[in-house]
Amino acid sequence: MSDDLTRLSAAELAEKIHVREVSAVEAAQAHLDRIAAVDGDVHAFLHVGAEAALASATLVDESLAAGTAPASALAGVPLALKDVLTTTDMPTTVGSKILEGWRPPYDATVTSKLRAAGITILGKTNMDEFAMGSSTEYSAYGPTRNPWDLDRIPGGSGGGSAAALAAFEAPLAIGTDTGGSIRQPAAMTGTVGVKPTYGGVSRYGLVACASSLDQAGPCARTVLDAALLHEIIGGHDPMDSTSIDAPVPAVVEAARLGAKGDLSGVRVGVVRELTGEGYQAGVQENFDAALRELEKLGAEVVEVSAPHFQYGLAAYYLILPSEVSSNLARFDAMRYGLRVDKGASAEEVMAATREAGFGPEVKRRIILGTYALSSGYYDAYYGQAQKVRTLIGRDFAAAFAQADVLVSPTAPTTAFPIGDKVDDPLAMYLNDLATIPTNLAGTAAMSVPSGVAAEDGLPTGLQIMAPALGEAVMYRVGAAYEAARDAADGSPFASRTPEVKP
Amino acid sequence: MTAPTLVDFDDVVDRYDPTLGLEVHVELSTNTKMFCGCPTTFGAEPNTQVCPTCLGLPGSLPVVNRAAVEAAIRIGLALNCSIAPWGRFARKNYFYPDMPKNFQTSQYDEPIAVDGHLDVTLEDGTSVRVEIERAHMEEDTGKSLHVGGATGRIHGAEYSLLDYNRAGVPLIEIVTKMIPGTGARAPEVARAYVTALRDLIRSLGVSDVRMDQGSMRCDVNLSLSPKGSGILGTRSETKNVNSLRSVERAVRYEMSRHAGVLDAGEKVVQETRHFQEDTATTRSGRIKETSEDYRYFPEPDLVPIAPSAEWVEELRGTLPELPWERRARIQQEWQLSDAELRDLVNADALDLVAATVDAGAPSGDARSWWVSYLSQQANTRGVALDALPITPAQLARVIELVTTGELNNKLARQVVDGVLEGEGEPDEVVASRGLAVVSDDGALIAAVDEALAAQPDVAEKIRGGKVAAAGAIVGAVMKATKGQADAKRVRELIIERCGA
Structure with missing residues (x-):
């Protein structure tokens, strides 16, 4: 019984809980048991809040027993929360030693919305330190392993959230995406991950990596589940000045529409610059197969060009470190977090703490950003990068004039072995080539599983990109593709995930 | 360090032309802080007016206080400035324990108000126009209290206490253009400008502009050039000038000190100095080994400030009589x-x-x-x-x-x-202290008769027509009635009783 509950989609589980066939407590317990069984191998979680999870589930059950309507479509469904969002009842470490044990005095807006929706927060998931990385190997608390192959990375920075889904430790998760940290792990683990339009989900309580790029979003094993979660966490927040004051796109309706399997009238643009050379053979094959599937569904597939995407990676690695160097200045041992009491002055304590508390990738980016913003270099680096950002935005605008959504493989390869790229930052950065332009432009994108690569049997992802606030058509296309793929396979993609074997 | 050589003020102005520049920080008396909802009340218990945002906690975000923008625009308009239709905040990055985020959010190069002027009147009625370069919004820092050590400064202190109540209080910084040609009147012009600015801002009702409480703070920039040369000298920036009198004295002192340096054939060091209230002198701040690089860049957590022309005009309509x-x-x-x-x-x-x-x-x-x-x-x-x-x-x-x-x-x-x-x-008070004037003739007549009886010789004089002698009796009656009698009526009654 317990095991069955962990295999359900969030929508299915919610239905059983809401008709009181299964209790929210049973659902929570089943997932806590699953975590106890497999997380020693997977290491998706940094913290499991069993007591709080069961208490929250009990409230949902009591409310349903009293005849009250469910607080949301997902009330009582368990969720794994990336450890970058603040929680008053659990530590928030951002995968860093510098915040080890830090208990925030406030909940992130996303956390509050999850609680208000009656969603059971199981715990906090592992991540690359301060969301900087593409493999979760830069977590100060050890890597997360890919449930498809425990010797491989689950992607990053949100490898913990994605692995929790693939290992059936939770049917829902929250990720954050600064350059692909939701979508690339989704591709690596065969799950669904959505980066909403910048400003679509509040950043209040999201410990910043790069403010102008960060965006929290839903992660799930199905497109519909992601849509249901998207509508819960999205929407305007007066605490976040960059939050968009507009209704959340009707993504649940769009996902249901898409699942009916008709994409006639939808124009799908293939970004010429994001295919071909540099992509693993199986990734490219699955992408080509996905295009054929979309055409079968009635979509019109056209080729579009985005000539400035090639500069995206370079611009990203100037803008992101610049913002990081400033955002992470506050970790100075004066008010919270780690303090290394070495030296007589405040400056010495700050330096010693930051030396001990930050890992190599974080330090690399702080140094890079400090340099890029320095007087005399600002125009050449930060200034130029902002111009590239504008040009990428124009490329998107031109492409969206020709197509309703754009598609590409999510990542150039399948999951690589742990340790493979950890000493080669540039090779690691190339993982995000296809995902970064969306963050620079502030538009929306998602990754949907597109099968497994013939050569290694590992999952690949189809990236679907949409204009700002154009999530509805993106979910429609994603759900249509997902339904067609499952129909062809004869079963949902998640069911192909191998059992976790140490 | 040896005491600087000071040149007599009259001698300074005979041979040098001073150039002034004034930067005034004004703490706005908005109910809440610049980027969060914390109260701004002065003098509260340390660290009681704080929240995740003004403490710079991880994940917190700023939201601009509309009332502060409104105050900034009104100050700009009262200073005859143009109001920028669009402007971003920037981050000024540097590490200091009293700054929770280790950057200050400030309108660095896109100020809300630019190119204005303020006409100030000197004691003798002369009017001087001070050109305003800009007025911009920023947030205040917390306060450090350095305990131990001789100077009250961070260096040499045993430990430091931090109070973040002030962190994030809205500030407007008003910067003048260079003020040349004031000669011997430079100290007076500086004081008159700060006075006029204080009165102006007070009349707008946007700050209590109390220099003694730090809600108005002045930095004095000064340089000297050889008379008539037109060559701008190196300036010093004097901080911690906390009264109108100090503004005047700081300018006067720096003029004498600069002249001493220049007369000795040396170069004035471009530095920050601190005004010493007790001695009316300035002291050099720590000389930094490297020049500070604040790595300014646009604040990505805020959207640009874009006041509409309608709003600006509406605010212009709220300006009070100057x-x-x-x-x-x-x-x-x-x-x-x-x-x-x-x-x-x-x-x-x-x-x-x-x-x-x-x-x-x-x-x-x-x-x-x-x-x-x-x-x-x-x-x-x-x-x-x-x-x-x-x-x-x-x-x-x-x-x-x-x-x-x-x-x-x-x-x-x-x-x-x-x-x-x-x-x-x-x-x-009148009722409880029983202070009403006694005008009841009955009571007064009794008192008059008593006083006349007590001083028969004076009474005799009055009866004999020496009305001026009545003063002594009036005094006695007033004393007897504890000052509550109507003295005029008492005099009338004395004369009446004496039949004079």
Whole structure:
């Protein structure tokens, strides 16, 4: 019984809980048991809040027993929360030693919305330190392993959230995406991950990596589940000045529409610059197969060009470190977090703490950003990068004039072995080539599983990109593709995930 | 360090031309901070007015306070500036324990108000136009208290305490363009400018502009160039100038010090200096080994400030009568001499007198009370005149009671004393202290007869027609009635009783 509950989609589980066939407590317990069984191998979680999870589930059950309507479509469904969002009842470490044990005095807006929706927060998931990385190997608390192959990375920075889904430790998760940290792990683990339009989900309580790029979003094993979660966490927040004051796109309706399997009238643009050379053979094959599937569904597939995407990676690695160097200045041992009491002055304590508390990738980016913003270099680096950002935005605008959504493989390869790229930052950065332009432009994108690569049997992802606030058509296309793929396979993609074997 | 050589001020201005520049920080008296909802009340227990945002906790975000933007625009308009239709905040990055995020959010190069001027009037009536470069919004830092060590500075301190109540309080920084050509009047111009700015901002009601509490702070930039050369010298920036008098003294001191350096054939060091209130001198700040690089970049957590033209015009409509225009009007209405007006202004009594007049009192009486008796009371108590626990309306009532004859001047002072002691409204004090003028003839006649009987020789003189001798009897009656008698009526009764 317990095991069955962990295999359900969030929508299915919610239905059983809401008709009181299964209790929210049973659902929570089943997932806590699953975590106890497999997380020693997977290491998706940094913290499991069993007591709080069961208490929250009990409230949902009591409310349903009293005849009250469910607080949301997902009330009582368990969720794994990336450890970058603040929680008053659990530590928030951002995968860093510098915040080890830090208990925030406030909940992130996303956390509050999850609680208000009656969603059971199981715990906090592992991540690359301060969301900087593409493999979760830069977590100060050890890597997360890919449930498809425990010797491989689950992607990053949100490898913990994605692995929790693939290992059936939770049917829902929250990720954050600064350059692909939701979508690339989704591709690596065969799950669904959505980066909403910048400003679509509040950043209040999201410990910043790069403010102008960060965006929290839903992660799930199905497109519909992601849509249901998207509508819960999205929407305007007066605490976040960059939050968009507009209704959340009707993504649940769009996902249901898409699942009916008709994409006639939808124009799908293939970004010429994001295919071909540099992509693993199986990734490219699955992408080509996905295009054929979309055409079968009635979509019109056209080729579009985005000539400035090639500069995206370079611009990203100037803008992101610049913002990081400033955002992470506050970790100075004066008010919270780690303090290394070495030296007589405040400056010495700050330096010693930051030396001990930050890992190599974080330090690399702080140094890079400090340099890029320095007087005399600002125009050449930060200034130029902002111009590239504008040009990428124009490329998107031109492409969206020709197509309703754009598609590409999510990542150039399948999951690589742990340790493979950890000493080669540039090779690691190339993982995000296809995902970064969306963050620079502030538009929306998602990754949907597109099968497994013939050569290694590992999952690949189809990236679907949409204009700002154009999530509805993106979910429609994603759900249509997902339904067609499952129909062809004869079963949902998640069911192909191998059992976790140490 | 050896004491600097100071050149006599008259000698300085004979041979050098000073160039002034003034940067004034004004803390806005908005209810809440610049980027969060915390209160801004001065003097609260340390670290009680803080939240995740003003403590810079991980994940927190700023939201611009609309009231602060409104105040900034109104200040800009009152300074005849243009209001920028679009501007971003920037981050000024540097590490310091009293700055929670280790960057200050400030409108670095996109200020909300630019290119204005303020005309200031000197003692002798000369008007000087001070050009304003810009006024921009930023947030204040917390406060550090360095304990131990000789200087109260961070270096050498045993430990430091931090209070973040002030962190994030909205500040407006108003920067002048260079002010050349003031010569010997440079100290006076500096003081007059800061005074005029203070009065202007106070009239807008956007700050309490208290230099003693730090809600208005002034940095004085000064350089000298050889007379007539037109070559701009190296400037010093003097901080911690915390009173109007100090502004004047800091300029004067720096002029003498710069001249000493230049006369010795040395170069003035471009540095930050701190004004020393007790000695009226300036002290060099720590010389930094490297020049500070603040790595400014646009604040990505905020959207640009884009006030619409309609809003700006609406705010222009809310500007009050300017202080100097108001002064000119009041001088004419109350028929004051220049000296009388200056006394009122110097006693900080103008607003109080005006409010008393608005409450119905004649301007002469109101002026006399505030400038003499109440100023003495404020001095005795060691408080500012406007901090005395009496309102203009209460004083106006006392004055009314004198006008109607219900009180005489002596009794009126006792009523005011009662109000100051917290005994209630003037009428309550009159009742509780029994201070009404005694005008009941029966009671007075008895007192008069008693006094005449006690001094028969004086009574005889009066009866003999020496009416002037009545003064002694009046005094006795007033004493017997504890000053509550109407002295005029007493005199009439004495003469009547003596049949003179």
